[in-house]
Amino acid sequence: MTKDPPRPTQSELEILSVLWDAGPSTVREVQRTLDARRPTGYTTVLKLLQIMTEKGLVRRDERERAHRYAPRLPRERTEQQIVGDLLDRAFGGSSSRLVMRALSSRRATPEELDRIRELLDEIEGERR
Amino acid sequence: MTKDPPRPTQSELEILSVLWDAGPSTVREVQRTLDARRPTGYTTVLKLLQIMTEKGLVRRDERERAHRYAPRLPRERTEQQIVGDLLDRAFGGSSSRLVMRALSSRRATPEELDRIRELLDEIEGERR
DNA sequence: CTCCCTTTACGAAGACTTTCGTATTAGCTT
DNA sequence: AAGCTAATACGAAAGTCTTCGTAAAGGGAG
Numbered sequence: 001m002t003k004d005p006p007r008p009t010q011s012e013l014e015i016l017s018v019l020w021d022a023g024p025s026t027v028r029e030v031q032r033t034l035d036a037r038r039p040t041g042y043t044t045v046l047k048l049l050q051i052m053t054e055k056g057l058v059r060r061d062e063r064e065r066a067h068r069y070a071p072r073l074p075r076e077r078t079e080q081q082i083v084g085d086l087l088d089r090a091f092g093g094s095s096s097r098l099v100m101r102a103l104s105s106r107r108a109t110p111e112e113l114d115r116i117r118e119l120l121d122e123i124e125g126e127r128r
Numbered sequence: 129m130t131k132d133p134p135r136p137t138q139s140e141l142e143i144l145s146v147l148w149d150a151g152p153s154t155v156r157e158v159q160r161t162l163d164a165r166r167p168t169g170y171t172t173v174l175k176l177l178q179i180m181t182e183k184g185l186v187r188r189d190e191r192e193r194a195h196r197y198a199p200r201l202p203r204e205r206t207e208q209q210i211v212g213d214l215l216d217r218a219f220g221g222s223s224s225r226l227v228m229r230a231l232s233s234r235r236a237t238p239e240e241l242d243r244i245r246e247l248l249d250e251i252e253g254e255r256r
Numbered sequence: 257c258t259c260c261c262t263t264t265a266c267g268a269a270g271a272c273t274t275t276c277g278t279a280t281t282a283g284c285t286t
Numbered sequence: 287a288a289g290c291t292a293a294t295a296c297g298a299a300a301g302t303c304t305t306c307g308t309a310a311a312g313g314g315a316g
Contacts, residue, residue: 009303013218021220027263044305046264051303065312066263076229082218083229090141090210092149095230096240100247101204101211102223102230112224113248119228120241137273155293172275174294179273193283194293 005056005072007081012052015045016071016078024061024070133184133200135209140180143173144199144206152189152198 008016018033031045049069052058061068091098136144146161159173177197180186189196219226
């Protein structure tokens with residue numbers, strides 16, 4: 001059984017996010033996406049991805065000349081880990097408080113709100 | 129106008145959380161709370177609080193022999209900052225995805241769920 | 257084959273985080 | 287005032303994160 005990789009750092013999380021969105025990508029592809037948001041050097045991204053490979057956060061496919069990197073864990077699972085951690089650390093485990101902050105922090109679209117309602121229904125349904 | 133303090137680190141956030149819960153506290157008080165969860169030395173907490181004072185994350189009251197530390201920003205605001213940051217960094221700005229992770233990460237009480245529904249109503253109400 | 261261009265590899269610097277040992281200071285007790 | 291106790295101050299060490307410069311390697315064009 002392979003051990004779980006450590007929690008990703010802030011920058012690593014940003015890279016993972018790109019990979020989850022775009023699928024297996026080369027350094028150049030990730031760098032271009034990141035650079036559009038905030039100036040980010042090529043070797044910086046490369047080094048990060050190499051470190052992330054060592055940590056087991058990503059898997060590297062070396063068949064092509066430009067290696068392709070892919071997340072090793074599903075987005076779902078990592079997000080859960082991060083959120084759970086934050087919940088304990090800053091929200092005293094109160095998920096509702098976190099939810100409220102999230103909702104008042106960014107506007108959610110009506111569709112999103114609907115999906116959240118559905119989720120609430122599901123949770124309350126299970127309770128019975 | 130005073131500049132905003134930087135984003136707290138993980139350990140700093142833990143300390144802030146204690147201070148928000150307990151109100152202005154001495155190093156010893158914070159240390160005892162933290163130590164109960166995970167072994168934490170006195171001078172470690174002290175140093176952190178001193179650094180946090182420099183950064184402007186907490187305010188120090190030196191009138192008593194044992195100084196009392198208090199958060200400089202309200203919990204609300206800091207939580208918002210953290211969540212907003214996380215939202216951008218890992219959730220592509222999708223608050224609903226964050227909400228779902230939060231809700232499936234820890235069980236919320238029925239009361240909490242109700243409060244969330246109310247919040248949803250409010251948000252949709254404003255839209256009209 | 258040789259010259260480029262793009263990529264990966266390596267290493268190091270600088271900043272930051274976290275922890276802890278030790279020194280110093282202040283108050284209380286006697 | 288002297289001594290004890292508990293607090294703060296200081297500084298250093300070890301680890302991590304982030305960035306970047308430079309070297310090495312690989313492929314394609316001519």
